[in-house]
Amino acid sequence: RMRRWQVECRPDIDTFTPGLLALYESLKPSEEHKSNQQQLVDSLSKSVSKEWPNAQLHLYGSCANSFGTSHSDVDVCLEMETGSESIAEVLLKLADVLRTDNFDNVEAIISARVPIVRMSDPGSGFSCDICINNLFAVANTKLLKDYAQIDQRLLQLAFLVKHWAKLRGVNETYRGTLSSYAYVLMCINFLQLREPKILPCLQAMEQTYIMNVDGTECAYFDEVHQLQDFGAENKESIAELLWAFFHYWAFHHDYRRDVISVRTGNTISKQEKNWTTRVGNDRHLMCIEDPFETAHDLGRVVDRQTIRILREEFERAAAKLQNDDDPCVTLFEPY
Numbered sequence: 001r002m003r004r005w006q007v008e009c010r011p012d013i014d015t016f017t018p019g020l021l022a023l024y025e026s027l028k029p030s031e032e033h034k035s036n037q038q039q040l041v042d043s044l045s046k047s048v049s050k051e052w053p054n055a056q057l058h059l060y061g062s063c064a065n066s067f068g069t070s071h072s073d074v075d076v077c078l079e080m081e082t083g084s085e086s087i088a089e090v091l092l093k094l095a096d097v098l099r100t101d102n103f104d105n106v107e108a109i110i111s112a113r114v115p116i117v118r119m120s121d122p123g124s125g126f127s128c129d130i131c132i133n134n135l136f137a138v139a140n141t142k143l144l145k146d147y148a149q150i151d152q153r154l155l156q157l158a159f160l161v162k163h164w165a166k167l168r169g170v171n172e173t174y175r176g177t178l179s180s181y182a183y184v185l186m187c188i189n190f191l192q193l194r195e196p197k198i199l200p201c202l203q204a205m206e207q208t209y210i211m212n213v214d215g216t217e218c219a220y221f222d223e224v225h226q227l228q229d230f231g232a233e234n235k236e237s238i239a240e241l242l243w244a245f246f247h248y249w250a251f252h253h254d255y256r257r258d259v260i261s262v263r264t265g266n267t268i269s270k271q272e273k274n275w276t277t278r279v280g281n282d283r284h285l286m287c288i289e290d291p292f293e294t295a296h297d298l299g300r301v302v303d304r305q306t307i308r309i310l311r312e313e314f315e316r317a318a319a320k321l322q323n324d325d326d327p328c329v330t331l332f333e334p335y
């Protein structure tokens with residue numbers, strides 16, 4: 001008898017590709033959604049420039065990395081000179097300015113790893129997070145956007161995985177599961193590891209884009225229009241890839257030993273990163289290296305209980321795709 005992880009993909013897997021692609025299309029944000037987002041950004045930038053005329057406003061996260069759905073929030077980073085003021089003081093002042101300008105539910109969240117002001121737009125109801133001088137987020141947003149332009153299967157896979165994660169309740173960092181950003185990195189790394197490869201490792205190529213953030217160089221090959229055919233030799237369909245993605249995280253990934261690393265286009269060992277023992281609150285049970293902040297493990301939120309939940313969900317997803325008559329429905333059933 002074959003063991004679970006040696007199972008081959010069902011022969012009729014490709015019959016689910018049209019259904020999955022239709023679902024992907026339905027998740028893409030509408031033109032109306034994009035223009036509402038732009039309006040929010042315009043009114044925000046008006047408010048900000050009154051108090052900080054030299055501040056530059058950058059969009060980051062899924063509203064700018066091309067992995068955003070109609071449900072995604074708007075993430076904004078303000079680049080500015082803070083002088084003698086601390087980030088916390090600036091955020092508290094910003095919260096006042098936004099309240100005065102009639103934004104809703106304005107709240108300064110100072111204690112987070114990345115302190116932000118959160119608010120919502122009275123017109124569209126969008127929720128918006130604003131951080132100050134977090135240029136790593138701006139750099140990784142561009143990296144994700146550039147990867148997305150190389151092979152369309154990345155966007156398709158990542159939209160389906162994000163959608164699955166939201167419906168199955170495993171996209172909540174405050175409850176010990178993974179961020180959207182972590183899921184996208186898992187998709188990129190997975191496609192870097194296919195044979196033949198579907199994505200290259202941009203950080204291992206000639207550096208055509210260099211941005212210095214707090215003394216760390218964020219550099220990679222960004223002339224992605226030259227890489228349009230990169231994945232062409234690999235003919236795998238989105239149904240096969242989705243199946244293989246869940247299969248990898250259910251049965252193949254070595255959770256005890258490995259770290260996934262988009263930076264190297266490979267997995268590396270926990271040993272090499274010194275992520276073998278618990279340091280403070282960082283448990284390193286499921287390790288996802290941030291491509292630029294390499295000391296940052298996006299899996300640090302995962303604990304003994306939530307890693308079990310995650311692995312059970314990966315196994316469930318693999319089983320649905322393997323066995324069900326209508327996996328396009330059952331895979332995404334809310335938990």
Ligand code: GTP
Binds near residue numbers: 060
């Ligand atoms: P959705 O809003 O769920 O569509 O996805 P998103 O890509 O915007 O993810 P999220 O709002 O969770 O994060 C916003 C951005 O913050 C990411 O895209 C990254 O650029 C940046 N970021 C950097 N480090 C972290 C981290 O540790 N956790 C999260 N969540 N985001 C990070």
Ligand code: MG
Binds near residue numbers: 072075
């Ligand atoms: Mg977001």
